[in-house]
Amino acid sequence: MKRRTALLLAAGLVAGLAGCSDDDGDNAAASDGPLTVWIMGDSGANFEQLVEPFTADTGIDVEVVAIPWDGVDQRLTTAVASGDGPDVLQIGLSKLRTFADAGALLPLDDAIADRPALDPANFAEGVAGDATAVGGQLVSVPWISDTRVLFYRSDILAENGIDGPPATWDDLRADAATLAGRGDGQYGYYIPQWDSPLPVVMTWDQGGDIVGEDGAIDFDTPEFAAAVDLYTGLYADGSVPTNADFDQTQGFISGVTPMLISGPYLAKAIADAAPELDGAWSVTTVPAAESGTSLFAGSNLGVWHDTANEDAALDLLEFLSAPQTQLSWYEINGELPTVTAALEDEALAADPLVQVYVEQLADAKVLPTVPNWDGGVGADLLTALNEIVLNGADRDATLADLYAKTSSVSID
Amino acid sequence: MGRGLTPYLFVTPAMLLLVTFGVLPILVAAVVSLTDMDISGLANRDNVGFIGLDNYQRLFDDPDFRDALLTTGFFVVLGVPSIVVLSLGVALLLDRGDGRFVRALRAFYFVPAVTGIVAISLVWGYLYNTQFGLFNYLLSLVGVEPVQWLSDPALAKFSVALVAIWRGTGLNLIIFLAALQGIPRVYLEAAALDGAGAWRTIRSITLPLLRFAIFFVTVTTMIAWLQFFDEPFVLTDGGPLGATTSASIFLYQEGFRNNQFGYASAGSLVLFVLIAVVTVVQLRLRRPDAQD
Numbered sequence: 001m002k003r004r005t006a007l008l009l010a011a012g013l014v015a016g017l018a019g020c021s022d023d024d025g026d027n028a029a030a031s032d033g034p035l036t037v038w039i040m041g042d043s044g045a046n047f048e049q050l051v052e053p054f055t056a057d058t059g060i061d062v063e064v065v066a067i068p069w070d071g072v073d074q075r076l077t078t079a080v081a082s083g084d085g086p087d088v089l090q091i092g093l094s095k096l097r098t099f100a101d102a103g104a105l106l107p108l109d110d111a112i113a114d115r116p117a118l119d120p121a122n123f124a125e126g127v128a129g130d131a132t133a134v135g136g137q138l139v140s141v142p143w144i145s146d147t148r149v150l151f152y153r154s155d156i157l158a159e160n161g162i163d164g165p166p167a168t169w170d171d172l173r174a175d176a177a178t179l180a181g182r183g184d185g186q187y188g189y190y191i192p193q194w195d196s197p198l199p200v201v202m203t204w205d206q207g208g209d210i211v212g213e214d215g216a217i218d219f220d221t222p223e224f225a226a227a228v229d230l231y232t233g234l235y236a237d238g239s240v241p242t243n244a245d246f247d248q249t250q251g252f253i254s255g256v257t258p259m260l261i262s263g264p265y266l267a268k269a270i271a272d273a274a275p276e277l278d279g280a281w282s283v284t285t286v287p288a289a290e291s292g293t294s295l296f297a298g299s300n301l302g303v304w305h306d307t308a309n310e311d312a313a314l315d316l317l318e319f320l321s322a323p324q325t326q327l328s329w330y331e332i333n334g335e336l337p338t339v340t341a342a343l344e345d346e347a348l349a350a351d352p353l354v355q356v357y358v359e360q361l362a363d364a365k366v367l368p369t370v371p372n373w374d375g376g377v378g379a380d381l382l383t384a385l386n387e388i389v390l391n392g393a394d395r396d397a398t399l400a401d402l403y404a405k406t407s408s409v410s411i412d
Numbered sequence: 413m414g415r416g417l418t419p420y421l422f423v424t425p426a427m428l429l430l431v432t433f434g435v436l437p438i439l440v441a442a443v444v445s446l447t448d449m450d451i452s453g454l455a456n457r458d459n460v461g462f463i464g465l466d467n468y469q470r471l472f473d474d475p476d477f478r479d480a481l482l483t484t485g486f487f488v489v490l491g492v493p494s495i496v497v498l499s500l501g502v503a504l505l506l507d508r509g510d511g512r513f514v515r516a517l518r519a520f521y522f523v524p525a526v527t528g529i530v531a532i533s534l535v536w537g538y539l540y541n542t543q544f545g546l547f548n549y550l551l552s553l554v555g556v557e558p559v560q561w562l563s564d565p566a567l568a569k570f571s572v573a574l575v576a577i578w579r580g581t582g583l584n585l586i587i588f589l590a591a592l593q594g595i596p597r598v599y600l601e602a603a604a605l606d607g608a609g610a611w612r613t614i615r616s617i618t619l620p621l622l623r624f625a626i627f628f629v630t631v632t633t634m635i636a637w638l639q640f641f642d643e644p645f646v647l648t649d650g651g652p653l654g655a656t657t658s659a660s661i662f663l664y665q666e667g668f669r670n671n672q673f674g675y676a677s678a679g680s681l682v683l684f685v686l687i688a689v690v691t692v693v694q695l696r697l698r699r700p701d702a703q704d
Contacts, residue, residue, distance in 0.1 A: 073668060073669060073671075074668065076451070077451060077454065077668070077671065080451055080454050080455045081454045081455075083455075098451065098671070101451065101452050102451040102452055102454070102455050102671075103452055103455040103456060104455065185558075193652075242560070242563065243542035243543070243558075243560045243563040244560075244562065244563040244648075244651060244652050245537070245540075245541050245542055245543075245562055245563060246542070246543065247543065250543070251543075372669075372670055372671065374669070375665065375669040375670040376670060383653060383654065386652070386653055387653055390563075390565070390652065390653065391565060391653060
């Protein structure tokens with residue numbers, strides 16, 4: 001009896017193994033099934049509400065899967081390996097290149113020609129068309145805009161004799177030093193140690209770029225050196241906290257760090273956590289030096305490379321690119337549109353915070369589309385800068401290391 | 413069915429499981445480590461190229477991998493003796509009493525071993541927090557400046573190791589307690605009759621008889637610390653500035669964040685060989701004293 005069980009178990013295992021190795025078959029879903037859409041973060045329920053009219057109009061069911069931001073890489077790897085992906089998916093701009101390199105996204109150049117709603121000309125300039133093409137191919141259409149602006153505590157600035165938010169980075173550094181002089185444990189500005197775009201924004205504002213003429217990453221420029229001066233200077237002045245576990249929302253609400261650069265999500269976090277501060281804080285465009293460029297950090301939408309529902313997927317993209325849809329998404333979920341017509345909408349412009357975001361979006365760029373920004377160039381950049389400011393590493397040697405490590409990375 | 417076949421039939425299920433989940437993955441990793449497999453290779457096998465031993469060459473030239481190995485070595489040197497001494501010491505103390513209180517204590521020491529790592533990271537993250545942490549609050553009561561437990565690269569190594577030691581002690585404690593209870597009472601009584609004191613009894617009777625338990629705990633703890641991953645992953649994610657990046661964290665980042673599957677496979681094979689060598693050396697060292 002026992003022997004038979006063992007045999008059965010063995011047979012079962014062998015069958016299981018055989019099943020595992022059979023992964024080269026085409027297991028795309030039947031073309032009439034519902035559209036599967038991957039939405040990043042926790043907005044899945046809101047997204048279902050958004051697409052209700054689409055389903056009512058077209059009869060196409062939409063099945064929404066919410067993917068947590070920190071599970072994106074894993075889901076992508078699994079989906080690519082198994083060949084079993086969604087039909088439509090949201091892609092954070094910093095991950096766009098990774099997705100495209102994996103061959104996960106359907107090139108859209110031809111489809112866009114037939115669908116005027118998806119024309120790159122309809123969208124904010126920093127994020128559409130060539131700005132987010134990978135290898136010369138369009139693989140995504142813009143979905144939501146996100147940018148970085150300067151948050152400041154007007155009450156604390158005024159108490160310390162500072163009339164308004166700093167307009168230039170030099171002013172910001174001086175104001176931050178003044179505010180840090182309020183006493184022990186008080187700072188003027190906050191630099192998140194995980195924020196790799198910040199030094200890039202500083203470089204843009206010095207009038208430079210981190211990508212050279214030949215499309216390769218190039219940090220060996222006077223503009224980047226000036227950005228490093230600024231970054232390390234803020235630490236040298238004692239204007240920024242040095243602990244990695246500093247909480248930016250708490251730091252802003254308590255007034256420990258009365259200035260910082262962050263995205264619209266922080267405005268919501270502050271309003272939720274400290275409604276009593278209403279009127280004591282505001283946002284403005286990032287400080288300028290040569291320019292006042294900020295980061296364009298939204299999400300795009302793409303179509304999975306071997307979807308069986310290509311037409312329906314493109315219909316959905318068209319629906320989502322309509323100004324009206326994007327405006328309702330702002331209402332439901334608080335994320336800014338990418339369609340120019342929606343950004344210029346009066347209802348949207350009535351909110352003073354949104355006015356600042358829209359103004360900043362007009363002068364915002366996406367990070368260079370290198371392979372794996374977060375784990376590669378971005379991580380190297382942060383390590384180098386933080387070695388200098390936190391560990392007292394030698395600046396020239398550390399930067400020389402950074403140049404050597406990153407110069408072979410290219411956007412092509 | 414002949415007699416000769418029967419034993420094989422009985423070990424078949426175990427062997428199949430071992431081959432499927434033990435040997436096969438290692439062989440696959442060995443093959444992958446000779447290729448430049450990345451995420452595009454995963455999508456389409458045509459994008460995978462055979463590159464010989466290039467990954468290993470790159471690995472030995474990679475200062476980050478060297479640092480990760482050194483960090484792992486630091487954790488092993490700090491963690492293994494701490495766990496063995498601490499769990500043995502506490503086990504010896506707990507073994508002396510059998511009241512309700514002592515039994516409650518035994519359960520208490522075991523709690524960290526059965527608590528989920530995510531809960532542990534949350535609680536310790538708050539204890540260590542520079543701004544609101546309990547440790548810094550207690551220090552502030554005696555006028556000490558806030559300490560950056562997890563942000564200072566030198567200190568973070570110790571902070572992370574402390575959590576792992578705290579978490580690892582409970583299980584080994586139980587192993588020692590079980591071994592202690594297996595020591596025949598006659599030896600202890602004989603020692604008492606000979607007039608041996610408590611300390612002398614522990615040194616000459618208890619510890620030699622615990623030799624196998626100590627060996628077992630040392631080997632398993634050493635293997636666990638060579639693969640040190642959970643605590644730095646949840647507490648610091650390998651930071652600050654790579655100070656807590658153990659070899660396993662490095663491999664995870666290369667493999668699953670940077671999608672360098674070939675490179676990470678090569679690294680995991682190196683780590684596998686390293687652990688195998690360390691374990692074999694330990695087994696060899698043990699053999700002579702088993703014969704006396």
